[in-house]
Amino acid sequence: PIKKLDVIGEKKGSNIWVKLENLNPSGSLKDRIALQIIEDAEKNGDLKKGFSIVESSSGNTAIALSFVGGLKEYRRIIFLPEIVAQEKIRMIERYGAETRIVKTGEELKDSSVHGSFIEVPGRIMCKEMEEKESSVWWARQFSNPSNYKAHMKLGEEILAQMKNKINVFVASVGTGGTLFGVAKILKQNIPDVKIFAVEPAEASHVSLTNFKIIPGVTGGILKEILDSKLVDEVIKITDKDA
Structure with missing residues (x-):
């Protein structure tokens, strides 16, 4: 609405x-991109049954991917910067996703750091994981x-x-x-x-x-x-x- x-x-x-995008099922407009990204990847053949979805996120996309990916029965691994609030981590885990906390360094602990940049260390880990494992698919929300x-x-x-x-x-x-x-x-x-x-x-x-x-x-x-x-x-x- x-x-x-x-x-x-x-x-x-x-x-x-x-x-009022907070009224989406998992609580944010990121539900829209989670569904679109996953279903487009399925149609393109990039994401298949038995694959794992990985992503680096500082919160809402992680929650949305955990929610939508869970409905579609994918394993989900979310890389989160260490400054993420505990309630968001708990919500992600309640949806059945695995969380991996990433140390961000002192310069990135500033509350005003740009949301897209705080996720960079986790993105590097997603990239490395996808390159090593053929059944891992990185959602790449920043460029998808x-x-x-x-x-x-x-x-x-x-x-x-x-x-x-x-x-x-x-x-x-x-x-x-x-x-x-x-x-x-x-x-x-x-x-x-x-x-x-x-x-x-x-x-x-x-x-x-x-x-x-x-x-x-x-x-x-x-x-x-x-x-x-x-x-x-x-x-x-x-x-x-x-």
């Missing part, structure tokens, strides 16, 4: 709507086109619910899938719509304003966003404001 924020909107003199493909469907939902009356779309940026997928659809249908990306002000690593490529483990969708020039402005939010 989509909900109008009457009180905040009145204070700001604007009509503000939010998409199925990620933003799922969110293009979300964009179509938003368009229908808002009857094509949208001036501005705002989304936070992790892997960039939500922003990229929705923005592609909105710009195709409403060329004048403004797209705003939100990220931590103190993030000093991979982001839309401070971009670094590590072959095989960064880039992906974030680079596609930069190349597409779909984003009109990047908004940086401080820890204090957050």
